Amino acid sequence: MKRLREMGLMALALVALAGCGHDAKQARLMVIITPSLDNPFFGQEAAGAEAKARELGYQTLKFSHGDDAFKQSELIDTAIARNASAIILDNAGAQSSVAAVQKARNSGIPVFLIDREIAARGIATAQIVSNNYQGAMLGAQAFAQAMGEKGPYVELVGKESDTNAAIRSKGFHEVLDQYPDLRMTARQSANWSQSEAFTKVQSILQAHPEIKGVIAGNDTMAMGAIAALQGAGRGDVAVVGFDGSNDVRDAISGGKAAATVLQPAWRQAQYAVELADKYLREGKTGQAEKLIMDCLLITRANAARLSNFALK
Structure with a gap:
C-alpha cells in the first residue's frame, strides 16, 4: 500500500509538472497584431517584432485587423484565450481601440502599441510612435x-x-x-x-x-x-x-x-518587444508610456542605404 501511495504521489507530481510546463509555454507567447500583413510597412512591423520575439525565446502569433475595430477586439479575445504574455499592437483607431486595449489590460496582458497611439493614457504599457x-x-x-x-x-x-x-x-x-x-x-x-x-x-x-x-x-x-x-x-x-x-x-x-x-517601423517593433520582455521579467519597462522616435528624410542622396524601413 505504501508503494502504491508513493506511485500515486509521483503520478500526481508528474501531472502537475506537465501542467506547469504547458502554462510556462503559453506564458511565453507574444501576439503581434497589425493593420495588414500584405502592406509593406505593416508587414515589416510584424516581421521585426516576430524576429525579436523569437530571438528572445517567445512563441509568436501574427494577425491583421484590417483597420476594423471589431475584428481587432476579436483578435484581442484570441490573445486572451491563448494566455498571451504580451500583445504588440498597431491599432485600428485612436478612439475605437481604447476598449480593446483596456480589455487586454483587465485580463492581465500588457499591450505595447507601435506606430499609432490611442486616445487614452495609463491603459497601454507603452506607446511607441514616430515623430x-x-x-x-x-x-x-x-x-x-x-x-x-x-x-x-x-x-x-x-x-x-x-x-x-x-x-x-x-x-x-x-x-x-x-x-x-x-x-x-x-x-x-x-x-x-x-x-x-x-x-x-x-x-x-x-x-x-x-x-x-x-x-x-x-x-x-x-x-x-x-x-x-x-x-x-x-x-x-x-x-x-x-x-x-x-x-x-x-x-x-x-x-x-x-x-x-x-519612420523606423522595424526598430519600433523590435523595441516594443524588448520593452515587453523587460516588463515581463522585471515588472516595469523603466521608460515613460509614450516614446517618440524621430523620422529621417530620404532623397536620392541616401536612398541606396534604405532597406525594409531601416537605413543601413
Missing part, C-alpha cells in the same frame, strides 16, 4: 524645394480616423503654408490605399491638369499617385511620400519621386 509632425515637416520642406517653392499641388491624406493622418497633414502645412507661391488645389483622403490614390489622382488631373506636385501622407498613396501620373504622361510632377518604403526608394532612385520620410 510624425517632425517627419512631415522634413517631407514638406523637400517638397517645396522640389517644386521650386511655387505652383499648384495636391495633398493626399490618410484614413481620417487615424491620428497620424491629421498630424502629418498639420506638419505638411506648418511648412507649405509659409510659401505664398505654393497653392493647394485639391486635398483628398485616399485612406492609405494605393488603388484609391490612383483613382483620386486620375480624377484630380482631369480637373486640375496644371498641378506640379503631389504630397502624400504615406508611401502607398504616393505609389498610387506615381502610377496615375505615369499613365497620364506627367513626369513633370514632384511626388513626396511618407514611410520609407522600398517602392518609393526605387521611385526616388529612378527619378519618379523626389523624397520620402522614413
Whole structure:
C-alpha cells in the first residue's frame, strides 16, 4: 500500500509538472497584431517584432485587423484565450481601440502599441510612435524645394480616423503654408490605399491638369499617385511620400519621386518587444508610456542605404 501511495504521489507530481510546463509555454507567447500583413510597412512591423520575439525565446502569433475595430477586439479575445504574455499592437483607431486595449489590460496582458497611439493614457504599457509632425515637416520642406517653392499641388491624406493622418497633414502645412507661391488645389483622403490614390489622382488631373506636385501622407498613396501620373504622361510632377518604403526608394532612385520620410517601423517593433520582455521579467519597462522616435528624410542622396524601413 505504501508503494502504491508513493506511485500515486509521483503520478500526481508528474501531472502537475506537465501542467506547469504547458502554462510556462503559453506564458511565453507574444501576439503581434497589425493593420495588414500584405502592406509593406505593416508587414515589416510584424516581421521585426516576430524576429525579436523569437530571438528572445517567445512563441509568436501574427494577425491583421484590417483597420476594423471589431475584428481587432476579436483578435484581442484570441490573445486572451491563448494566455498571451504580451500583445504588440498597431491599432485600428485612436478612439475605437481604447476598449480593446483596456480589455487586454483587465485580463492581465500588457499591450505595447507601435506606430499609432490611442486616445487614452495609463491603459497601454507603452506607446511607441514616430515623430510624425517632425517627419512631415522634413517631407514638406523637400517638397517645396522640389517644386521650386511655387505652383499648384495636391495633398493626399490618410484614413481620417487615424491620428497620424491629421498630424502629418498639420506638419505638411506648418511648412507649405509659409510659401505664398505654393497653392493647394485639391486635398483628398485616399485612406492609405494605393488603388484609391490612383483613382483620386486620375480624377484630380482631369480637373486640375496644371498641378506640379503631389504630397502624400504615406508611401502607398504616393505609389498610387506615381502610377496615375505615369499613365497620364506627367513626369513633370514632384511626388513626396511618407514611410520609407522600398517602392518609393526605387521611385526616388529612378527619378519618379523626389523624397520620402522614413519612420523606423522595424526598430519600433523590435523595441516594443524588448520593452515587453523587460516588463515581463522585471515588472516595469523603466521608460515613460509614450516614446517618440524621430523620422529621417530620404532623397536620392541616401536612398541606396534604405532597406525594409531601416537605413543601413
